Amino acid sequence: MEPTAYRYVSTTETTTDDDLDLIAIERVINNSRPLPTLTPAEQRITAHLMHQDDVPIEEIAARVGVAKSTVSNWLNPGPKQPRQLKPCPSRAAYLRHRAAGEDCEPCRRANAAADARYRRTGTGRQPAA
Numbered sequence: 001m002e003p004t005a006y007r008y009v010s011t012t013e014t015t016t017d018d019d020l021d022l023i024a025i026e027r028v029i030n031n032s033r034p035l036p037t038l039t040p041a042e043q044r045i046t047a048h049l050m051h052q053d054d055v056p057i058e059e060i061a062a063r064v065g066v067a068k069s070t071v072s073n074w075l076n077p078g079p080k081q082p083r084q085l086k087p088c089p090s091r092a093a094y095l096r097h098r099a100a101g102e103d104c105e106p107c108r109r110a111n112a113a114a115d116a117r118y119r120r121t122g123t124g125r126q127p128a129a
Contacts, residue, residue, distance in 0.1 A: 021042060051075050
């Protein structure tokens with residue numbers, strides 16, 4: 001048995017709400033071709049409405065006109081992971097110390113070694129052990 005296709009119908013008599021074109025959103029949700037170009041605010045609203053109807057992210061992205069990863073980020077914003085800072089001694093730590101006006105001898109040596117490695121090999125990365 002085929003799933004029933006539902007059409008989204010705006011329940012308002014107005015066609016706009018602030019910067020949202022409700023008719024354009026309705027046309028994209030219903031896949032009425034040609035699809036209109038949506039503003040960023042309309043894209044997000046449309047993605048959320050389509051997600052509530054269990055439309056796959058791939059289909060949402062195609063209709064809204066953005067990447068799948070963008071739709072996924074809109075729908076699952078989740079907390080951002082804190083960056084893991086490189087510990088001393090390292091070139092990254094040297095740059096942090098320098099920006100803070102600090103002097104760290106081990107990091108300065110690590111930076112000099114990375115610089116010499118870059119001049120010698122074309123990369124500042126350590127070879128895999």
